[in-house]
Amino acid sequence: MSTFPFLTPVEEALSQMLAEVSPLMETELIPVTQLLGRVLAEDILAPLDVPPADHSAMDGYAVRVAETAVELPVSQRITAGQVPQPLAAQSCARIMTGGLIPPGADAVVMQEWVAFDEEDKVLMLGKIEPGQNIRRRGQDMQLGQRVLSRGQLLDARHQGLLASLGLAEVPVMRRVRVALLATGDELAMPxxxxxPGQIYNSNRPLLMGWLAQQGVEVIDLGQVADTAVATEAALQMGAEQADLILSTGGVSVGEEDHVKPAVEKLGQLQLWKLAMKPGKPVAFGRIPRAQGQAEAVFLGLPGNPVSVFVGAEVLLKPLLARLAGRPPATPRLLTGRADFDWHTQLRQEYLRVRAEPSAEGWQLSAHPNQNSGVLSSVTWANALACVPPHTRLQAGQALAFWFIDEPFFDQG
Structure with a gap:
């Protein structure tokens, strides 16, 4: 008799999985120009004020506001990167964008707001306010201020921010290592x-690309023969090399499905069969490494390609965020109006839909074939819609969805 007689709800299963996974602890220093997709290993405190001194926000004239009622001669010219002299009394300074504000000046008048008399003295047009067009020291960031927090997933914006602080390299978490293996003697490589009887292996290229988009290091264990010995050897090899072992196929109950019994033999199977469609025969557990080392996490996805994709989006993405040391991640759920009827029973269903804007908001159309083997539905769709169990959805009703090409959002 199975030790997993019931289907575990998706939210409960994911909560159990995340509770079993600990963030990686190893860190490394990475140049600030190579941070895309990496996770910050510690808080970043500003080592200086940004900007480090008061400077001009535009081309114009640095003045004392109290002296701007009369024409003023130009006493100096200040360009960006030049150290100015104190502003002479009853004068103004020609200043360029980014130029340091000379001591004694308290405003910058943009060049469009001035006129010149016959002696090339400057006449200010309009009312001048103290602080006008001056970017103050520390206006962006102040010395000691926390500007980024540990666990932040870094992108080009953060690279620019860190460079503005003068940081050449920063500590990040080591990349998560995922060992990828596929089972199925019926699979042929592209x-x-x-x-006769074969199909092409789409799961391996799909997951290799998907994992690359998540910024993880992929260890490709290739295609494993449908035997208990080969399956056990591949899983053990994956455990020694990776933080997480990811398999496709072999987790159901067929005579040639060797992954589940192999995990039970080598380690511990903690979850099997989820109340989700597609993707019910998902397996989750642990496989021991060499003595004294922490166990490797195992996630087994079904063999059907849409089940693989949905399982990666719903289960694997939050697991990778947890391993990488990021805050819990969740999709940015939106609400649309279904233009179709749907009926679910015991399982929560993830439908491939196309979300398009309309006058009433997002309009959701379902792919006509929601079979888990129809991979073209994934490329047709731009979103996944979630229909809870025991739901009778009618056209026009609200339905939660998220866009496939969007990253999950950190909830920290």
């Missing part, structure tokens, strides 16, 4: 001639 480029090979199909033999």
């Amino acid at each position: 480029g090979q001639a199909l033999q």
Whole structure:
């Protein structure tokens, strides 16, 4: 008799999975120009004020506001990067964008607001306010201020921010290592001639690309023969090399489904069969490494390609965020109006839909074939819609969805 007689709800299963996973502890220093997709390993405190001194926000004239009622001669010219002299009394200074404000000046008049008399003295047009067009020291960031927090997923914006602080390299978490293996003797690699009864292996390229988009290091264990010995050997190899072992296929109850019994033999299977569609025969557990080392996490996805994609989006993405030391991640759920009827039973269903804007908000259309083997539905769709169990959805009703090409958002 199975030790997993019931289907575990998706939210409960994901909560259990995340509770079993600990963030990685290893860190490394990375140049600020190579931070895309990396996770910050510690808080960043500003080592200086940004900007480090008062400077001009535009081309114009630095003045004392109290002296601007009369024409003023130009006493100096200040360009960006030049150290100015104190502003002479009853004068103004020609100043360029980014130029340091000379001591004694308290405003910058933009060049469009001045006129010149016959002696090239400057006449200010309009009312001048103290602080006008001056970017103050520390206006952006102040010395000692926390500007980024540990666990932040870094992108080009953060690279620019860190560079503005003068940081050449910063500590980040080591990349998560994922060992990827596929089972199924019926699978042929793209480029090979199909033999009778074979299909091409789409799961391996799909997941290799998907994992690369998540910024993880992929250890490709290739295609594993449908035997208990080969499956056990691949899982053990993955455990020694990776933080997480990811398999496709072999987790159901067929005579040639060897992954689940192999995990139970080598380690511990903690979850099996989720109340989700597609993707019910998901397996989660642990596989021991060499003595004294922490166990590797195992996630087994079904063999059907849409089940693989949905399982990666719903389960694997939050697991990788947890391993990488990021805050819990969740999709940015939106609400649209379904233009179709749908009925769910015991399982929560993830439908491939196309979300398009309309006068009433987002309009959701479902792909006509929601079979888990129809991979073209994933490229047709731009979103996944979630229909809870025991739901009778009618056209026009609200339905939660998220866009496939958006990253999950940190909830910290």
